[in-house]
């Protein structure tokens with residue numbers, strides 16, 4: 344038991360987008376929360392070099408951020424709404440399009456810098472009463488009776504009724520909790536950069552599937568596009584080593600020159616890709632959220648959105664238990680969260696994996712079949728709408 348923090352309800356470890364949103368959501372519901380993060384997120388400035396890690400936020404995520412009181416600040420800083428999505432098969436040429444207006448909406452989602460969302464959440468934490476503990480590296484934890492005690496790298500202890508593990512894909516705390524993971528390494532890296540193009544992006548998220556992997560062009564607020572190009576590791580290393588002109592030409596070719604030629608690029612970065620779903624989302628008084636719970640292929644742009652849906656579900660479940668005068672950290676409350684989110688997270692992760700496999704497979708005749716399937720999907724409006732609604736994170740789909 345810790346003398347310094349005796350009254351904590353929840354300790355959230357990991358102050359990335361998902362952990363910070365979780366700490367804020369729980370504090371807004373009256374829980375006494377601490378957020379422990381090893382490294383303070385970099386500040387966001389409009390004139391600073393932009394974060395290459397951009398995400399496509401679904402309407403369900405924007406709704407949550409709005410409920411948390413931060414969406415307005417994010418929009419005021421820099422977001423890029425997009426109303427159309429165009430996905431096509433490099434081999435067959437078949438195309439699938441989504442249009443927000445077809446569904447009576449103004450947009451399908453927003454392209455936002457990861458650092459901006461995280462920073463705005465961080466800035467709201469203190470006023471909401473969250474104890475920000477940073478830099479605080481959590482070295483280990485132990486379950487003692489009904490409390491979880493965290494040991495920090497500097498030897499200090501913090502104890503809480505519930506531990507929320509939001510320490511990302513390589514989660515050390517998940518491992519300490521004895522929770523294994525299932526999935527596979529794609530042996531791919533996502534090469535990312537912001538590029539200028541001859542033609543306007545038309546507020547459209549473009550994605551071409553090639554046998555090497557998908558290349559996405561996400562529309563940015565200043566007219567450029569964010570490239571997210573998934574490639575086998577060796578090929579990604581080659582692309583990272585190209586000079587700017589060769590990179591622009593290769594990316595233009597890979598995206599069928601849909602936006603014309605690319606004319607300028609930022610420096611490139613890359614991220615390893617894997618499919619990973621935790622075998623359980625709960626162990627004792629320890630709950631997983633975000634990438635600690637599930638990591639999905641970026642082809643569907645859903646990783647952070649899934650994490651924010653975890654946050655909404657967990658905050659609702661704990662809040663309802665407390666409002667009804669019940670123990671919010673009771674096993675059945677946590678089990679309900681785990682049941683709902685694990686099935687949704689695993690379903691999405693394996694669905695995106697199946698899409699990745701379907702487009703990577705090059706058996707004779709398969710690309711023609713895949714093309715037929717895509718064309719059919721594009722023509723069947725209810726099915727197309729259902730897919731768009733799923734990407735938007737709407738309940739019941």
Ligand SMILES: Cc1cc2nc3c(=O)[nH]c(=O)nc-3n(C[C@H](O)[C@H](O)[C@H](O)COP(=O)(O)OP(=O)(O)OC[C@H]3O[C@@H](n4cnc5c(N)ncnc54)[C@H](O)[C@@H]3O)c2cc1C
Nearest residue numbers: 357359360361381398399481511633634644645646647648
């Ligand atoms: C190329 C690419 C494109 C993507 N595009 C999209 C997209 O379009 N849409 C989308 O929704 N998602 C997208 N994603 C996924 C999204 O970026 C992640 O799902 C999301 O950022 C995960 O957030 P998180 O808070 O769970 O984890 P992280 O951001 O990894 O945060 C974990 C935090 O925990 C801290 N930490 C770790 N260990 C400790 C410890 N022991 N003690 C204290 N702190 C600790 C770390 O310092 C870190 O700040 C993309 C991902 C990639 C790689």
